[in-house]
Amino acid sequence: MNKITIRDVADKAGVSISTVHQALNGKKGVGEETRKRIQSVADELGYQPNPMASSLKRKTRQIGILLPNSSYYDTVWKGVRDYLGSVPNMNVECTELPFGDGENPTRIYKRVYAALEEKKLEGILVTGHSELFSARDWEEFYARDIAVSLLGADMPGSHRIYCVMPDYEIIGRTMAELLLSRIPPYGSIALCAGNPKWEPHAKVVQGFEDYMQENGAANNIYRCNTWDEKDESYLEILHMISRPDVAACCSVLSQSSVLLGRALMETGKQNVVFGVGSDLSKENVAFLKQGVFNNLIQKNPYAQGYLGVKNLVEYLMLGRQPEPDKLYVGSEVVFRSNLSMYLNKSYRSLLR
Numbered sequence: 001m002n003k004i005t006i007r008d009v010a011d012k013a014g015v016s017i018s019t020v021h022q023a024l025n026g027k028k029g030v031g032e033e034t035r036k037r038i039q040s041v042a043d044e045l046g047y048q049p050n051p052m053a054s055s056l057k058r059k060t061r062q063i064g065i066l067l068p069n070s071s072y073y074d075t076v077w078k079g080v081r082d083y084l085g086s087v088p089n090m091n092v093e094c095t096e097l098p099f100g101d102g103e104n105p106t107r108i109y110k111r112v113y114a115a116l117e118e119k120k121l122e123g124i125l126v127t128g129h130s131e132l133f134s135a136r137d138w139e140e141f142y143a144r145d146i147a148v149s150l151l152g153a154d155m156p157g158s159h160r161i162y163c164v165m166p167d168y169e170i171i172g173r174t175m176a177e178l179l180l181s182r183i184p185p186y187g188s189i190a191l192c193a194g195n196p197k198w199e200p201h202a203k204v205v206q207g208f209e210d211y212m213q214e215n216g217a218a219n220n221i222y223r224c225n226t227w228d229e230k231d232e233s234y235l236e237i238l239h240m241i242s243r244p245d246v247a248a249c250c251s252v253l254s255q256s257s258v259l260l261g262r263a264l265m266e267t268g269k270q271n272v273v274f275g276v277g278s279d280l281s282k283e284n285v286a287f288l289k290q291g292v293f294n295n296l297i298q299k300n301p302y303a304q305g306y307l308g309v310k311n312l313v314e315y316l317m318l319g320r321q322p323e324p325d326k327l328y329v330g331s332e333v334v335f336r337s338n339l340s341m342y343l344n345k346s347y348r349s350l351l352r
Helices: 006-013 017-024 032-045 053-058 071-086 105-118 135-143 168-180 199-214 231-241 254-266 282-290 301-318 339-343
Strands: 061-066 092-096 123-127 147-151 162-166 188-192 221-224 246-251 274-278 295-298 326-329 332-334
Touching: 006 017, 006 032, 017 032, 061 105, 061 301, 071 301, 092 301, 123 301, 147 301, 162 168, 162 301, 168 199, 168 246, 168 274, 168 295, 188 231, 188 254, 221 231, 231 246, 231 254, 246 254, 254 274, 254 282, 274 282, 282 295, 282 339, 301 326, 332 339
Parallel strands: 061 092, 061 123, 123 147, 147 162, 162 326, 188 221, 188 246, 246 274, 274 295
Antiparallel strands: 295 332
């Protein structure tokens, strides 16, 4: 017979591996009823704890950080590195696996699996809207007992231990409220709506539309579904902004915000058309300072990176199941008047 493992007990009891570990070792954080149920399942299956398990706490844990290498994710990376550098004497070795927006997915995929084999990764931090992995990959990670922590979006079927993300629908509603407060009811709105197949973009748009409908707004909305910085995308946005009836504009993502800002300047509509961009990239910050954008909405990428890796490390090192296992970080409206606060490193430690 195959040896009964802690995963077998967890699957049978319908709980996480860390919960089984806590229950069978008398640790806090598990209710008495759940503890008894787990012990009963362990006895039924004949589970025998590994006497060497306690030594695992002293073992160096291997984790991989699989995130894009882009202006938005620069701040996510900073959050990850700040946490890893803030904990003294931590037996964690981190393998960074950055990838570019235009990089061949097959190359990225091969690099990740090479790291899994060579480094014997026990955990990975990855974006929840990543299209690199199939359902079969997530099942393989689960079978290998690789802990997964997600950023930016949840991924059904990933068996993740934790997910930290913004509330995209709230962001969309906030954008709509900002625009409606500044334009007449007959003014049209130019909306850079991103990729409708990506949940984060689609949910921002959904929140935007819901707010407009709930408040009886009859403003005409022009949509542009682009999500890169190619010339074709810029020309599409430029054409949309050039319409004479456009009174306001906004973008659900950072890349299109950059193109939107350029289009406003090229058409001479900066300081005329009310504009709201997304995220604090260098270009978008410059547009805000110049008055091209009236506001930016930042999705707190620093907190996403910091909390995402923190909960992954604590799960591996301490057997601590994140509670809750899904957390929404607050998004905030940035004005020229408070921009300096978001660029000041000392404020980032607050994990706003």
